[in-house]
Amino acid sequence: MNILSIAGSDPSGGAGIQADLKAIAANGGYGMCVITALTAQNTHGVSGVQAISGDFVLTQLEAVSTDIRIDAIKIGMLANAEVIRAVTSWLETVDAPVVLDPVMVATSGDRLLDDESALDSLLDRATVITPNLLELASLLREPVAPSWDEALRQAQRLAAKHDTLVLAKGGHLAGADCPDALVSAGGVQLELHGARHATRNTHGTGCTLSSTLATRFAATGDWIAALEQSKSYLSKAIAAADQLQVGSGHGPVNHFIDFFGTADPMGDWWQKIQPIREEIDQLDFITRLSEGTLDREDFHYYIAQDALYLLRYAKVLSLASSMAPDLGAQRFWSRGANGILDGELQLHGSYLDEFADTPSAITLNYTNHLAASQESYGELIAAILPCYWLYQDIGKRLAAANHAEHPYRQWLETYASEEFDSATEQAIEMVRQAFEQADPQLRARMEAAFIRSAEHERSFFAQAHENRVDFSTA
Known part of the structure; x- marks a missing residue:
């Protein structure tokens, strides 16, 4: 399975391209990447962003797609409208499912997209959109959902608006439960619940989940099975995050828990x-x-x-x-x-x-x-x-x-x-x-x-x- 990640680079290794490639490999895929932006960040936050030009992003995309079969695409941070237009135009030339993680705001709170309105055309091309609650509200131009039921309703409205599937994520809600749901314009297709892990090391969870979802769909051809497997994998990676001891802020999840250290x-x-x-x-x-x-x-x-x-x-x-x-x-x-x-x-x-x-x-x-x-x-x-x-x-x-x-x-x-x-x-x-x-x-x-x-x-x-x-x- 050849999985292409289109996203920004995180030099601390916990999010972005680096997290995507780890998650893809851990789930049996061959990871490829097109870098859309360079960031200066660590476990405490983002201190700088340098976008790659739209022309060079397109050059990277064409270099990969003219030579290598692409079984699934994960899209993360795109930084600006120029990069978004380059990616959107290239998608018209390929036939592969697209998992779009509309990275607008990092877990640390730092903004990573300077023009949210430019995303609309790209959302129409996505197979699955995986926003967190802040991004979900922003895409709909609505207040942030105060409850899981309202988050599901927002996800359904976004799915109907762009004729796509939406993965609603409840990780930012309060409480012991961490729900996720795959939602279509017709309603909830699958709802999963899980216990919240007592750790602050959750840097890159959105990147990890979306890239894993793309990889598992390429393997199964089934979004329901792909989400079940992806949530299980992410839960294990978060549960073992404290074993890594990376940085003094919000550290990364443990992508290779099944390969190194104590297996689950x-x-x-x-x-x-x-x-x-x-x-x-x-x-x-x-x-x-x-x-x-x-x-x-x-x-x-x-x-x-x-x-x-x-x-x-x-x-x-x-x-x-x-x-x-x-x-x-x-x-x-x-x-x-x-x-x-x-x-x-x-x-x-x-x-x-x-x-x-x-x-x-x-x-x-x-x-x-x-x-x-x-x-x-x-x-x-x-x-x-x-x-x-x-x-x-x-x-x-x-x-x-x-x-x-x-x-x-x-x-x-x-x-x-x-x-x-x-x-x-x-x-x-x-x-x-x-x-x-x-x-x-x-x-x-x-x-x-x-x-x-x-x-x-x-x-x-x-x-x-x-x-x-x-x-x-x-």
């Missing part, structure tokens, strides 16, 4: 339980629940055992809250416990005349495993994680089968919500952070606790159907 343990754990996940998907309970053909008796048995499990699980979450090392984590686990007592158990009660008082051996085995994982905070939350992550994974597929007449519609909605997606991402991030701070012995115990909980989840689902396979001794 969460991705490794997820792959290790792939056989378990596949077995869960094939269980009669899951397939019949999806189809809506699950017997009421089996469903009620599951609900009854789940209620007994959740009563004990809420105590485990409360314990995690008391052991958590910071206020944010304490609040997160406490909200989880309160959500069970105030919300989930009420839903269980709507299906049952009365709660059972005798847990099955499988239910007891699972809760006993959680109790045995309380030696340390890291081990405990690693054991907790599958109850979030597996439910989210299964819930997405069950939600795809949901419909207004589905007999278990309300239940399927519970674990396929934006709120649960966000909570799952936060739980994953907290386990990741605990793993990074753990010694080798604790890391091994955390992984073992996670895998064992996944096995218990499999057994828990299996117990609800009369033809179930008993994995309880696995």
